[in-house]
Amino acid sequence: MKLLKDRILKEGIVVDQDIVRVDMFLNHQLDVDLLYQLGRELFDYFSKEKITKILTVEASGIPLACLTALHFGVPVVYAKKGRVRTQEGNTFSSEIFSYTRNETAFISVHQEYLKPQDRVLVIDDFLASGNAVLSLKNLIDQAGAELAGVGIAIEKGFQEGRGRLKALGINLYSLAIIASLEDDQIIFA
Amino acid sequence: MKLLKDRILKEGIVVDQDIVRVDMFLNHQLDVDLLYQLGRELFDYFSKEKITKILTVEASGIPLACLTALHFGVPVVYAKKGRVRTQEGNTFSSEIFSYTRNETAFISVHQEYLKPQDRVLVIDDFLASGNAVLSLKNLIDQAGAELAGVGIAIEKGFQEGRGRLKALGINLYSLAIIASLEDDQIIFA
Numbered sequence: 001m002k003l004l005k006d007r008i009l010k011e012g013i014v015v016d017q018d019i020v021r022v023d024m025f026l027n028h029q030l031d032v033d034l035l036y037q038l039g040r041e042l043f044d045y046f047s048k049e050k051i052t053k054i055l056t057v058e059a060s061g062i063p064l065a066c067l068t069a070l071h072f073g074v075p076v077v078y079a080k081k082g083r084v085r086t087q088e089g090n091t092f093s094s095e096i097f098s099y100t101r102n103e104t105a106f107i108s109v110h111q112e113y114l115k116p117q118d119r120v121l122v123i124d125d126f127l128a129s130g131n132a133v134l135s136l137k138n139l140i141d142q143a144g145a146e147l148a149g150v151g152i153a154i155e156k157g158f159q160e161g162r163g164r165l166k167a168l169g170i171n172l173y174s175l176a177i178i179a180s181l182e183d184d185q186i187i188f189a
Numbered sequence: 190m191k192l193l194k195d196r197i198l199k200e201g202i203v204v205d206q207d208i209v210r211v212d213m214f215l216n217h218q219l220d221v222d223l224l225y226q227l228g229r230e231l232f233d234y235f236s237k238e239k240i241t242k243i244l245t246v247e248a249s250g251i252p253l254a255c256l257t258a259l260h261f262g263v264p265v266v267y268a269k270k271g272r273v274r275t276q277e278g279n280t281f282s283s284e285i286f287s288y289t290r291n292e293t294a295f296i297s298v299h300q301e302y303l304k305p306q307d308r309v310l311v312i313d314d315f316l317a318s319g320n321a322v323l324s325l326k327n328l329i330d331q332a333g334a335e336l337a338g339v340g341i342a343i344e345k346g347f348q349e350g351r352g353r354l355k356a357l358g359i360n361l362y363s364l365a366i367i368a369s370l371e372d373d374q375i376i377f378a
Contacts (some may be wrong), residue, residue, distance in 0.1 A: 029302040030265040032258045058248035059267065066255050069221045076219040078248065082290075101271075113218040 001041050001175040004153065005188055007034065008176060014184045018156070019100075026153060027060040027125050032067060038175055039068035042123070042151040045173045046072075049148040051121045053077060053114070055136055057096070057107055064153055065123040072121070077114065079107040079136060092142040096135035099128065107135060114143035127152040127174060130161030137170075154178060157189045190230050190364040193342065194377055196223065197365060203373045207345070208289075215342060216249040216314050221256060227364055228257035231312070231340040234362045235261075238337040240310045242266060242303070244325055246285070246296055253342055254312040261310070266303065268296040268325060281331040285324035288317065296324060303332035316341040316363060319350030326359075343367060346378045 013021040025031040051072050056065035057079040065076045079094075082105070093108040114120070122136050133150055140147045150165060155174035158181075165172050177189040202210040214220040240261050245254035246268040254265045268283075271294070280297040287294060303309070311325050322339055329336045339354060344363035347370075354361050366378040 023299065024301065025264075028266065028269065028299060030255060030258070030267070032255050032265060033262065035255070036259065059251060059269070062248060062251045063255050063265070066219060066221050066224070066252050067259075069219070070225065070256075073222065075214075076221060076252070077217065078219070080217065080248070110212065110217060112213065 001038070003034070003037060004176045007031075008154065008178075009186060012186055014181050014186060017181050020154075020178065020181055020186060022154065027063070030063045032063070035064050035067040036070070038064060038153060039071050041175060042068050042121075042173065043071035046121055046149045046151060046171075049121065049171070050119050051148055053118045053145075054121050054123055055079070055109070055114070055140065056123045057081070057132055057136060060126075061124040061132075064125055068121075068123055068151065075113075077109055079109050079139060081105045081107055092139045094135045094138040094142075097129075097131050099131075107139070109139050109143075111143070114140060114145050116144035118143065118145040119148040120145050121148055122150045123152075124150075125153045127155040127161040127165075127172075128159045130159075130164040133161070133165060133170075137168075149173065151175075190227070192223070192226060193365045196220075197343065197367075198375060201375055203370050203375060206370050209343075209367065209370055209375060211343065216252070219252045221252070224253050224256040225259070227253060227342060228260050230364060231257050231310075231362065232260035235310055235338045235340060235360075238310065238360070239308050240337055242307045242334075243310050243312055244268070244298070244303070244329065245312045246270070246321055246325060249315075250313040250321075253314055257310075257312055257340065264302075266298055268298050268328060270294045270296055281328045283324045283327040283331075286318075286320050288320075296328070298328050298332075300332070303329060303334050305333035307332065307334040308337040309334050310337055311339045312341075313339075314342045316344040316350040316354075316361075317348045319348075319353040322350070322354060322359075326357075338362065340364075 091108040179189040282297040368378040
């Protein structure tokens with residue numbers, strides 16, 4: 001999607017060959033008008049999938065999930081990390097290893113919010129190893145719901161996420177795929 | 190705001206005299222159309238405040254912040270909890286004690302995203318002790334920016350948040366104020 005690629009080229013900061021900072025518009029400071037337009041593009045792509053729910057994981061997936069859900073007219077559910085006092089028991093849970101944070105997080109969704117009849121669109125800001133998406137798929141599987149698609153803002157095409165998802169037959173759409181961050185250059189696929 | 194109060198009465202679950210679960214529409218599963226309407230109400234109230242930025246803290250403040258920001262046409266910044274590898278140094282930081290989680294969290298905002306010229310609207314899903322808002326105010330103060338207002342979905346009117354904020358002269362607007370949760374009854378102020 002040209003709009004997103006242009007923004008990444010204009011403002012993205014290559015930290016190293018694995019990381020590009022886009023937190024000035026995507027996942028710390030948020031350009032909500034841009035996110036709304038990204039959401040419309042995801043809606044156009046997945047509009048025939050009869051999506052009933054959008055699933056993401058806190059915190060950085062929430063903004064795009066919300067602004068995508070406005071187009072679909074369906075609820076967002078975000079998986080929570082850790083356990084909180086107001087949400088005991090009755091949860092689907094899974095683990096997710098984040099290379100960015102170098103830690104394993106426990107994620108969970110209340111069983112009331114994922115049902116067997118749900119057709120779920122998973123949304124996230126980044127796809128890299130695919131660990132986050134596969135952990136969310138695990139929650140969907142536990143619910144007996146259907147993973148109808150995965151919509152991503154920025155995919156690190158040089159990592160294994162796409163291969164792992166496609167091997168499972170998952171319908172994946174990334175708005176921008178970065179082929180390489182070597183030599184401080186952002187190269188799209 | 191009648192729309193929100195009606196929804197709380199219809200779906201909210203009183204857990205004990207301090208906690209009402211509204212995570213079926215506000216902070217786990219998200220009714221984004223409702224949040225968009227809450228955001229418009231907050232826009233109507235604060236529209237003359239020349240807001241340049243909306244500030245919240247991850248994760249549960251993000252949805253309402255995003256859907257309010259659409260009306261204002263300004264960016265959202267969300268304070269992050271903990272430290273991550275892609276966000277080293279150059280941050281304003283503060284601490285926040287959460288009674289819900291019974292833990293102290295370290296929160297931070299990159300210095301690039303709060304500037305002295307900013308007029309900041311703080312948005313959160315709940316106001317209880319006021320600790321979260323005061324911790325965000327601390328970040329705003331560090332930046333030399335102006336706290337122009339605080340917009341809250343649900344205020345626990347039986348806690349000290351309002352008193353602490355009003356004592357500082359803060360312009361506070363809560364869309365629903367719960368006076369009591371005793372005897373499993375939700376009573377609004």
